[in-house]
Amino acid sequence: MPSSDTTQETVPRAPLDRGNLLKFLIPSVIGVSLFLIPFQVGDTINIGMGLMADGLKALLDGALPAIATVVLCLSVVLTAWVKISRPAFAAEGVFKDMFDVGPVWFGMRILGAAFALMTFFQFGPEFVTASFTGGVMLNDLAPVLLTFFFFAAILLPFLVDFGFMEFIGSLVRKPFRVIFRLPGRSAIDATASWMGSGTVGVLITTQQYEKGYYNRREAAVIATNFSIVSIAFSLLITSFVDLNHMFVQFYFTVVVSGLIAAIIVPRLPPLSRKPDTYYEPVGCQLREKRTDDMGVFRYSLTMAVKRAENAPGPRELLRNALFNVADIFLALLPLVMAIGTVALILAEFTPLFTWLSYPMVPVLELLRIPEAEAAAPATLVGFADMFLPAVLATNIESELTRFVIACLSLTQLIYMSEIGALILKSKIPLKLWELLVIFLLRTAITLPIIAFMAHTFFF
Numbered sequence: 001m002p003s004s005d006t007t008q009e010t011v012p013r014a015p016l017d018r019g020n021l022l023k024f025l026i027p028s029v030i031g032v033s034l035f036l037i038p039f040q041v042g043d044t045i046n047i048g049m050g051l052m053a054d055g056l057k058a059l060l061d062g063a064l065p066a067i068a069t070v071v072l073c074l075s076v077v078l079t080a081w082v083k084i085s086r087p088a089f090a091a092e093g094v095f096k097d098m099f100d101v102g103p104v105w106f107g108m109r110i111l112g113a114a115f116a117l118m119t120f121f122q123f124g125p126e127f128v129t130a131s132f133t134g135g136v137m138l139n140d141l142a143p144v145l146l147t148f149f150f151f152a153a154i155l156l157p158f159l160v161d162f163g164f165m166e167f168i169g170s171l172v173r174k175p176f177r178v179i180f181r182l183p184g185r186s187a188i189d190a191t192a193s194w195m196g197s198g199t200v201g202v203l204i205t206t207q208q209y210e211k212g213y214y215n216r217r218e219a220a221v222i223a224t225n226f227s228i229v230s231i232a233f234s235l236l237i238t239s240f241v242d243l244n245h246m247f248v249q250f251y252f253t254v255v256v257s258g259l260i261a262a263i264i265v266p267r268l269p270p271l272s273r274k275p276d277t278y279y280e281p282v283g284c285q286l287r288e289k290r291t292d293d294m295g296v297f298r299y300s301l302t303m304a305v306k307r308a309e310n311a312p313g314p315r316e317l318l319r320n321a322l323f324n325v326a327d328i329f330l331a332l333l334p335l336v337m338a339i340g341t342v343a344l345i346l347a348e349f350t351p352l353f354t355w356l357s358y359p360m361v362p363v364l365e366l367l368r369i370p371e372a373e374a375a376a377p378a379t380l381v382g383f384a385d386m387f388l389p390a391v392l393a394t395n396i397e398s399e400l401t402r403f404v405i406a407c408l409s410l411t412q413l414i415y416m417s418e419i420g421a422l423i424l425k426s427k428i429p430l431k432l433w434e435l436l437v438i439f440l441l442r443t444a445i446t447l448p449i450i451a452f453m454a455h456t457f458f459f
Contacts, residue, residue, distance in 0.1 A: 001448065014303050022162040024308035031158030035200070043325070047138035049155055050156075053147040064143035069120045071146075072113040072337060075330040079106055098331055105335070112334030115341045117224050133344040137337050141417065145199070147334060152200050153324035159188065160204060162311050163304030172301035180262060186222045198419050206426040213287030217274035219428045221266040224438045227419055228258060229386065229410050237410065240390045241402045249458045250407060254452065256425050257446040258411045265441050270434045277429065310391075340417030343384035353381045367451040369399035378405045379447065383439050385417040386410075396416070400459045404450050411446040414439040 041051065057064065082090045082099035083106070090096050101109075112162040119134035128134045130227070159165070169185030176184045189201045202223050206229035234254065238247050267269060278284045294302070312320065316328035332458035346352050364372035364379070377390040389409035393402045414420050414435050423430050 004355050015311070019262060020305045020309045021301075023311065024167075024304045027158045027162035027308075027311075028164035028167070028304075031160075031162070031164055036158050046276070049151050050148070052151050053144075055148045056150065057143055060143075060147075064146055065120055065138050068138060068142035068146060068333065068337075069113075069116040071329050072109075072116045072334050075109050075334050076113045078330065079109055094327070098327055102329075108338045109199065112337035112341075115337055120354040123138070127345050127349045128341065130348070132348055134341050136344060136387075137340045137417065141340065142241070142337065145336065146329070148199070149203075149328045149332075150325055152203060153328060154321045155313070156203065156207070156324075157198075157317050157321070157385070160207065161307075161317070163307035165208070166307045167300045167304035170303050171296060180221070180225075181266060182218055182221060186218070186226060189222050189226045198227040198229050199411070199422055200420060202422045202426070204423075206428060209426075209428055210278065210279055210282070212278050212282035215278050215284070216429050217266075217271065217276050217278045220430050221271050223423050223426075223428050224414060224430070224435070225262040225265055225442075227413060228254075229413075233386075234410060237387075237390050237406050241393045241406050243294060243403060243406060244454075246403065250403065253403075253407045253450055253453045253458075254410045257407065257449040258413075260449060261411060261442050261445045262446055265438060270437055277330065312334050332422060332425050335419045336412065336418060336421040339421045339424075340385065343416045344388075347381050347384045347388055353384070354435075356366060356380055363447070367448060368455065369404055369451060370401050371396050375401050375405055379408060379443060382412045383416060383420075383436065384410045386415040387420075400454055403445075403458070404453055405451045407454075408443065408447055411450070411459075412439055412442050414442070 001263060034052075036047070038047055046054070051431060060067070069262075074201065079099045079285035082095070090099055115128055115134050119129050119138045122129050131139075165185040165188050168187055169183055171184065172187050176182050176186060178306055180186070186205075189204050200344075205214065205223045205227070208214050208217075216220065234251055235244075238244050238250055251448075271273055307314055354377050357380050360376040360379050361372050364375055369375060374396050375393075378389040378396075381388045381392060389405050393405040396402055396405070416435075420432075420435050423435065424432065
């Protein structure tokens, strides 16, 4: 497979077809409006798709934990039936990928359903059913994932299937290749994460990899370095740790340290050792070759219109959307429930993260961070869940320390209760130990930067 983001193709300078131009513009404007344009709703910042998800969440209200429990149990039942009965419809294709899984993944689905049943009906050990372990996953996270992914799976084609990624990717191809060693279209992943959710960024990356637009190394790098948390969640974190008055300084620090990490981490193992080969069933699908007499904008528009010309029709879009929703609900949600609950149990009911954080105490003291001993567990517990560092930070008096912990929690990116589980479930070639190494690398790189900026500019 080719190792770069281009393959040789001549792009003729010819008038753009008006119909295909509109086929690019109209869906792309809809996609950008839904995913990439933030607006204020009351005291919060949201995007169109997020507002739709919130509306569905409000409509279903308290029924979502029950719906999630039913979905998790249905996943186990269907998987068991497919593995035992071997029906013809699951012999190949998407249904085989969805239900004919290995014993480890089947075990995860059983565990996720068991945790949901115990939490919903409040039976079994307290460390599973507690409001801050199983309760967080079933009552807080699962409803968000159900509503958010329902609309994301249906509406994402407007952003990725009608030429907008080709347009932006061609415009910023050179700087992204030089700075990040990535194709320009990865800018869309970062922007969708920034405005909407890190999970949307991973979902885009997964689909682009499986369609042959990212190679293995690029998909792994983008998923672990560009799936940044949203502005809305950042506002939630600053509010939780009582730093609303410093949000501009806070987010500026997150952006600077996150960009530096995105430059450095992909050049280190394990990401640097990922091969530049493409997903075998489809191969490389990028066709980018700019002619000498064509300007960047004209070339980008030409590539976008060509992509729109070959975009799937309404029936195929609907079919793909339904399959994506089913795959997320029946395959991803059980994994998130299982891994997230176990991670929260380890964080809340065992001293594991406290023990692991002992080496961080002298590091924090060297960086002149007050209350280093209290802050140390918060520097590592984010691997379990993105919200846990903020929870631990609320007990710390030093505003500087709370600032550093809050910034660090957003730059670490690998959260097993959500992003990590989504990556492991996908076909992106990353293992659990690799995610842990990337998490530690990002921590080691961003922590000194955050501490330096906090001491130098803000405190």
